[in-house]
Amino acid sequence: MNEQVTSSAEPAADAGGTDDQPVGVGPWPGPWPRADHYDPELLAEGDRRNVVDEYRYWRHEAIVADLDARRHPFHVAVENWEHDFNIGSVVRTANAFGTRAVHIVGRRRWNRRGAMVTDRYQHVYHHPDTATLLSWAGERELPVVGIDNLPGAHPLETYPLPRDCVLLFGQEGPGLSREAREVCAAVLSISQFGSTRSINAGAAAAIAMHAWVRAHVFGQHV
Numbered sequence: 001m002n003e004q005v006t007s008s009a010e011p012a013a014d015a016g017g018t019d020d021q022p023v024g025v026g027p028w029p030g031p032w033p034r035a036d037h038y039d040p041e042l043l044a045e046g047d048r049r050n051v052v053d054e055y056r057y058w059r060h061e062a063i064v065a066d067l068d069a070r071r072h073p074f075h076v077a078v079e080n081w082e083h084d085f086n087i088g089s090v091v092r093t094a095n096a097f098g099t100r101a102v103h104i105v106g107r108r109r110w111n112r113r114g115a116m117v118t119d120r121y122q123h124v125y126h127h128p129d130t131a132t133l134l135s136w137a138g139e140r141e142l143p144v145v146g147i148d149n150l151p152g153a154h155p156l157e158t159y160p161l162p163r164d165c166v167l168l169f170g171q172e173g174p175g176l177s178r179e180a181r182e183v184c185a186a187v188l189s190i191s192q193f194g195s196t197r198s199i200n201a202g203a204a205a206a207i208a209m210h211a212w213v214r215a216h217v218f219g220q221h222v
Helices: 040-045 060-068 086-098 130-139 179-182 200-217
Strands: 075-078 101-106 124-126 145-146 163-168 184-190
Touching: 075 086, 075 130, 075 145, 075 179, 075 200, 086 101, 086 200, 130 145, 130 163, 130 179, 145 200, 163 200, 179 184
Parallel strands: 075 101, 075 163, 101 124, 145 163, 145 184
Antiparallel strands: none
C-alpha cells in the first residue's frame, strides 16, 4: 500500500472568486500570533487556500495533524480500472466528511482536478488490485461494504452501517468488479425514483458517506 499525500504547504487558490473579489483572506492585520501552527508566509501574504476559516493561516502539516486527531473511523475505497474522472469528487467529499482515508484500487493515476486541492489534507492510499485492498482491510478487521445498485443488494436507507468499515465503490460505468461483489460483507443500493439507471460514483459516495455520518455522528440509526 502506498500513500499519495502531498506535503506542500503552498497557498492554493480557492474554488470560486473573481479578480475583483479574491477568495480567502489577505495578510494578517496587526501583530502576528505566536502559536506554532501558524505559517509565517501565509501571515505575510494572505491565505487563499480551499480551507475552512478555522484553518486560515495554519501550516499544512498542522492542519493534517489536527484532522488526524478527529477523523472518523470509516474508510472509502474506489476501483479505478479505466481512469475514473469522478475520483477527485470522491476525495473532496471524503475530506468534507472526515473520512479516515481514501483508497484507490487499480490504476495509480487519477484526475486530481476534481479534488480541488483537498487531497493535500486527506490520506490517499493506492492498492494495485481488489485482493490487496481486501487483505489490508482483513488485517484490520474492517468489513468491506460495497455500494452498487445490483440485484439482491440491501437498501442503504435501511441497513445498519458498521462504525468501523470500508465503503467500496466501483468504477464509473461497470460498477463493482465481480471480485469485489463476491467478497463484500454486504452490497448496498441507493434507492432511486426517476428514469435513470444509476447516479455517478461521486454522488453515490457522497450519499453513502452522509448516511454513515447520520448514523454514527448524529445517532440517526436505522
